[in-house]
Amino acid sequence: TMSASKLVQFGTQHVAKGIGRLLPEVIESGAGSYVTMEGGRKYLDFTCGIGVTNLGHCHPAVTKAAQAQVGKLVHGQVNIAFQKPYLELIEAMKPIMPDPSLDTFFFWNSGSEAVEAAVKLARHATKKQNIIVMQGSYHGRTMGTMAMTRSKTIYGENYAPLMPGVFSVPFPYCAQCSISKHSDGKFSFSNCCQDPVLQLELLLKRETAPSDTAAIIIEPVLGEGGYVPPPPGYFDAVRKICDKNNILLICDEVQCGYGRTGKMFAVEHYGVRPDILVMAKGIANGFPLSAIASRKELMDMQKPGSMGGTYGGNAVACAAGVAVLDAFKKESILDNVNARGAELRKILTDAQKDSKTSKIVHDVRGLGLMLALECQPDHNYASKIQTKCIEKGMLLLTTSIYDTLRFIPALNISKEDMAKGCQIIKEAIEEVAA
Numbered sequence: 001t002m003s004a005s006k007l008v009q010f011g012t013q014h015v016a017k018g019i020g021r022l023l024p025e026v027i028e029s030g031a032g033s034y035v036t037m038e039g040g041r042k043y044l045d046f047t048c049g050i051g052v053t054n055l056g057h058c059h060p061a062v063t064k065a066a067q068a069q070v071g072k073l074v075h076g077q078v079n080i081a082f083q084k085p086y087l088e089l090i091e092a093m094k095p096i097m098p099d100p101s102l103d104t105f106f107f108w109n110s111g112s113e114a115v116e117a118a119v120k121l122a123r124h125a126t127k128k129q130n131i132i133v134m135q136g137s138y139h140g141r142t143m144g145t146m147a148m149t150r151s152k153t154i155y156g157e158n159y160a161p162l163m164p165g166v167f168s169v170p171f172p173y174c175a176q177c178s179i180s181k182h183s184d185g186k187f188s189f190s191n192c193c194q195d196p197v198l199q200l201e202l203l204l205k206r207e208t209a210p211s212d213t214a215a216i217i218i219e220p221v222l223g224e225g226g227y228v229p230p231p232p233g234y235f236d237a238v239r240k241i242c243d244k245n246n247i248l249l250i251c252d253e254v255q256c257g258y259g260r261t262g263k264m265f266a267v268e269h270y271g272v273r274p275d276i277l278v279m280a281k282g283i284a285n286g287f288p289l290s291a292i293a294s295r296k297e298l299m300d301m302q303k304p305g306s307m308g309g310t311y312g313g314n315a316v317a318c319a320a321g322v323a324v325l326d327a328f329k330k331e332s333i334l335d336n337v338n339a340r341g342a343e344l345r346k347i348l349t350d351a352q353k354d355s356k357t358s359k360i361v362h363d364v365r366g367l368g369l370m371l372a373l374e375c376q377p378d379h380n381y382a383s384k385i386q387t388k389c390i391e392k393g394m395l396l397l398t399t400s401i402y403d404t405l406r407f408i409p410a411l412n413i414s415k416e417d418m419a420k421g422c423q424i425i426k427e428a429i430e431e432v433a434a
């Protein structure tokens with residue numbers, strides 16, 4: 001057996017270099033809100049493996065359900081026959097859908113694949129081709145979703161040509177669209193999203209005609225683009241534009257869905273009905289599983305045999321998924337998200353107000369336990385705070401091209417662990433500001 005440092009050396013040598021990595025360490029195990037590294041170091045995990053282990057690492061009921069399924073049937077294969085966990089998961093998911101019209105399901109493995117399944121469905125159902133995405137969005141790393149990802153150029157750089165037919169509009173990012181007036185009387189805009197609804201209407205007049213546009217895809221809270229919730233009214237306007245032009249609205253809730261924002265789906269905060277809902281990450285608490293839900297009339301248009309995939313809706317992943325929704329009910333997860341979210345938010349808004357730290361805070365935003373602190377630009381404050389937190393025993397991620405920290409603790413984090421996390425964050429911000 002290799003030592004921790006030998007393992008890191010081995011990984012550095014033999015793992016694809018294209019994978020970025022926060023820590024030169026090896027995770028040995030995880031339990032609840034903590035991960036333990038080879039060598040014994042323990043971290044309070046405010047990353048949840050990028051919003052995946054939302055019920056904590058190795059949630060006992062999820063583990064038990066998966067273990068039981070492993071001994072019964074691992075691989076059923078959707079193109080061979082139905083299997084029970086797949087159907088049971090649909091039964092469990094139906095009542096949590098943000099709209100009852102979302103009654104038909106397709107499972108895949110990753111978020112990217114599910115986004116592509118949504119695009120395939122939208123194209124097929126509308127007999128149109130083009131897709132509109134939001135600037136700042138992240139939809140994945142496959143050839144199709146890379147073209148739709150607009151949060152950082154690194155995801156697509158040197159990998160072109162990407163999927164054609166993708167158009168983009170600004171997302172309403174209020175913290176970045178302040179207008180400054182200069183001494184010579186001229187104005188400059190720090191961002192061009194003054195009226196994102198108008199930009200969308202203009203796009204449909206100038207670049208992609210409604211008769212060519214199959215869908216608009218939106219993350220109801222922007223994830224990799226900075227943990228940005230849109231202002232009230234925005235979604236209604238987009239829904240109206242979709243209805244008027246026979247364009248489908250796809251909501252990518254891969255990161256913001258499944259309780260993260262304090263409601264089961266982020267779109268519920270806005271009361272808008274998606275035509276296609278995309279889910280992944282937290283839905284099986286770490287097992288690879290993704291899903292789309294849509295109306296039966298749309299999904300029934302697809303020819304049998306035109307959809308599939310070897311591993312989609314794996315029986316063990318689906319059994320874990322059923323246990324996840326069971327835990328949501330039994331453990332009142334959403335109540336905890338809102339209570340713990342308020343505690344974390346208070347630490348961040350306090351830092352924004354406190355004269356010792358206010359100079360480094362540009363914006364505090366988010367919903368539930370999907371929170372962000374955007375720092376003033378040009379000082380790398382976010383990565384400095386992140387480094388301090390890691391030193392103090394807490395894992396934390398940044399997000400977007402702006403200097404932004406994102407907080408993604410487990411949705412069932414205890415009051416005690418949240419207090420511990422808040423204390424670390426507070427100290428780290430104060431030390432960086434000092």
Ligand code: PMP
Nearest residue numbers: 110111112138139140223254255
């Ligand atoms: N959509 C969103 C909103 C995401 O945050 C992600 C992953 N960060 C994806 C899609 C892609 O999911 P995956 O990495 O599972 O392919």
